[in-house]
Amino acid sequence: MNSSKIDVPILMRWKVSKEEIQKQFQLNSYIAKIVYPKEFPDIKYCLSITNEENEIYVSFGFLMREPKIIKANYKISIPTKNYVRNFSEKIFYEDGDSYINFKCSFEEFFDPANGYFIDDYISITMEGIMTFEKEKEICDNFEIKCSTNMDEILYNRDDKDFEIYCKNGNSVKVHKIIISAKSYVFDTMIHSSFKESNESKVLIPDFDLEIIEIAIKFCYGISIANDELNVLNGIKLLQFSDKYDICDLK
Known part of the structure; x- marks a missing residue:
């Protein structure tokens, strides 16, 4: 089989409440939003908010059934905090690979004076392009199509x-x-x-x-x-x- 390079736009808008984040932190150290691209069922991408040793991390990463090299150029923004940052040529190799894109202390994150939450909700937006190699299937079948479009x-x-x-x-x-x-x-x-x-x-x-x-x-x-x-x-x-x-x- 031959392979071809595929560029796929990626987009995520995540609005989550302070209450839901704190509730998940009582059960796990993180909360995540996962997107399942219908065209590529073996690849998923996600944003996560993690609480680790009194530090809050916002990360972007991929989940995949089989190891695959994925290159991504993307932008993450937190409009409630006027935070915008671009990330170029990030490479993901295997299931669960992710990059930390934002961090702050636990106290800073939840302190109302810092403005991460508006009306007790935080919004995170991610958009960009992921690029990976896809194998071309060679098929000997043919189809009969109507000549009228x-x-x-x-x-x-x-x-x-x-x-x-x-x-x-x-x-x-x-x-x-x-x-x-x-x-x-x-x-x-x-x-x-x-x-x-x-x-x-x-x-x-x-x-x-x-x-x-x-x-x-x-x-x-x-x-x-x-x-x-x-x-x-x-x-x-x-x-x-x-x-x-x-x-x-x-």
């Missing part, structure tokens, strides 16, 4: 009944039935008494037209081209899929 035919029809605008006024027209089937958020928006349902349009100010178009084409079943999926677009598409609950795109 129904996804593109449907996307190019003129009977679309919903419009998505970005902040500069440009828009993408879609079929309600398509985006309702792919996104619970859009489905709720369309089949409700919301303004968007009555006007058959919605403004999405935090994503540009290119990202909206790529995501909508994906909803129609149109593949994302390699030249559209650079690192920046990958992160934005991950954020879009997370916000609008498009599970298979995420």
Whole structure:
């Protein structure tokens, strides 16, 4: 088997209460949030908060079924404390590998005067790219496909009944039935008494037209081209899929 390098956007938003952290510390020395990428079931990534010898550590790491070299470039932020730090070329070799990305004393962490918690909650955000080698499977099977690309035919029809605008006024027209089937958020928006349902349009100010178009084409079943999926677009598409609950795109 040959191998190929794969770049995968990673994104995590973790909001956890002071009460839950302290409760877990009574049982274990740590509390963790784990993300399970659907496309790669043998790899998981996680953030953890650990209490060790009166020191608090926030760490990022990987859990994997088999040893694998994973390289990661990522950013961790704690908005409640205005803490932001970038980490480059971190390499993970085996199950449980992690790096300490932030530390402070136990007293400092839980002292209300230091502002780690707002309304008794702390928020930690992590985003970046993980890179690893994946074996290519060589298969002799073949498939028979219809020569008519129904996804593109449907996307190019003129009977679309919903419009998505970005902040500069440009828009993408879609079929309600398509985006309702792919996104619970859009489905709720369309089949409700919301303004968007009555006007058959919605403004999405935090994503540009290119990202909206790529995501909508994906909803129609149109593949994302390699030249559209650079690192920046990958992160934005991950954020879009997370916000609008498009599970298979995420």
